[in-house]
Amino acid sequence: MGFLQIDTVRNVVRAQDHILWSRNRNYRERMLWPLLQQRLLFEHFTHDASLIPVETYPLWQRQFRRLGARAANAAWYRSGMDQGEIEALRDRIAAEGPLSTHAFDSAAESREMWARKPHKKALEQMWYAGVLATSMRRNFVKYYDLGERVFPPLPPDAPDEAAAGAALCELAMQRLWVASPGEIRKFWEALPPAEVTAWARGSDLVPVRIESADGKWQEAFALPDIEARLAAIPPPASQLRIINPFDPAIRDRARLKRIFGFDYTNEMFVPAAKRRWGYYVYPLLEGDSFVGRIEAKGDRQGGTLRVTGFWAEDGVRWGKGRADRLRLELERFARLAGLTPAPFSPSTAS
Template identity: 45%
Template sequence: MRPVLTNALARRVFLDRHLLLRDEGGPGRGTDLADLVTRLGFVQVDSVNTLARAHDLILWSRRGRYRPRALELAVARDRTLFEGWTHDASAIPMPFWPHWRHRFARMKDRLPGRWEAWQRHDFLSECDGILARIEAEGGLASADTLPAERDPAAAGGPGWWNWHPSKTALEYLWHTGSLAVCHRRGFQKVYDLTERVIPADLRAASPAPEETIDWACRMALDRLGFATGGELAAFLALATPQEVKGWVAGALARGEVEEIAIEGADGSRRTALARPGLVEAAERLPPPGARVRVLSPFDPMLRDRARAERLFGFRYRIEIFVPEAKRRWGYYVFPVWEGDRAIGRIDMARRGGDLAIRAFWPEEGVRMGRGRLQRLEAELERVAGFAGLAGIDRAPDWLRDGPPPV
């Protein structure tokens, strides 16, 4: 019979692997920041900035002394992290770079046809010129390309995904390993030749495909605690589902992993993979603290929305560009966590020099008593300080009675 990880212990394990079970000290910069990202595996980099950028809020949630400049320096000066692609653009520990070689090779095969159909222009003809220009001039951002292309009309109209040919070429060369992000200007990526960004010893390393598959699966399992094969494949998106399936079969046969039953928030059970002894190790973990935390909508603990709902009973969806009157939650609404559960969602953003709070909706069955409200207020003060805001401006009816109607 499979070992069973109760829901309470499963939550505890998941919080622990995502570094949210307890408060940890640390400056949130230099080697401490590199270690933090290594323990998480990566941190998603996203441009949304209603309060703070997603990656900064993710890191600050785990290191209260973290400030955004530290991540910039880790990528641009210290080279302890590099920007690459997992399920999305991410800051990744630099020692991991050799395992991206196989992704680069796959992208060279897959992207040309897809992107030509998507962008409807011949970006490949731009690549040699872009590489020559970067070799001669140094790093280039999209805005540094041909003057005519700086006009959004040259790309068929403005928009996030309306890329002009040189922008597409830059992204293609980055996705296939010829270029690397050397730093950001504002939030715009600046690309340089890979040999000027990635250390020589890492560029010389060339792990075999099976080594990368084995590394990616082990790394994902250790950072999730327990996972299905599909969740292992999705974590870094370095190995295909079929490759992961083969790894799982071998790891089970060797006794390196075992199947266990994970109890969900509703009492149902789901089979997952884990290292042998996980249930016993979970029983030794401390209980979660009572601190209230505001999390990023892109927090790695919540990135898989279906898993968050199964494990925590927390249904959370981000609906983009849907008019306010027709949506329930959106980019302006942040999950609020206490211990091992969500206690609410808060709609807040920068407004002038203040943290403007429109509404806080408690989760179903959550009572906002005096102690919990004080802990929420303390977290909002911390958030305002992190964002460099002078005060907190609350709407008169900001504290709601419960979730709004769908």
């Protein structure tokens, strides 16, 4: 995957757990965070907060510099603290070890809903710059420590900025196989468009034209061995799968629509009255086609997984076989969350 977006919302299970489970059904929620404490992963920002393999860390120095500078110059992160107060936060972490924001206190500058306390802004700004790092999470609460105590030492042959950018593009293409420069850039959201385009044109990638789901053609680039890779792909599994909205496979919504003809929007942050589908809607993937979407919610007090909305994709018939496959997947999903699926039938859902 390259990275794993993490999210605090536990609709059924948290996004990061659902994403990993969808690829390995033996995965359980307790398995992820020890990898961060074992320093096999580090947490930083791609398009959002993400866990990244530690092998990528030498390439990430430019992202620390870029995001650190952006946060330092952004009005949102102006904490009202002077440099001495900010250094005092760092010094306390240096002396006491990993601390969460709850260990500090400062008064918010306003009472607006989104107002954040100055110490939280200062800690986050240092986190973006790599001065601080996520040492661990407990109940999803982030604990900050000095970057030098979390990140591994940089190797003597660590790449410079240009080489790191090229390596990030290469890592993206190893996962995308075929992509436009815009899609390569969007994978990490860590590189400027002109740099990605120049890399693609100067690399050993093969220029190709790809047909979209709507029949239109688009210029793109492919890996040199793309034909061998495509020939080696096994037939898609017939099992129906519930896909998380934050899954990296569908994060690029324009690419998703171009390849699969599946038009998807995450409406979590859309006012309820303006939603077309629902708050937390999961795409349904069967084989290599998206066949529908469901809105589901874990009712922990009642111990059940409830489907509150169902929509078939245009032209997709939901007979007994497909409905049974969805019920089986709901049972598996419910077990992951420690819940029991409530009775559900696609024919009676909204």
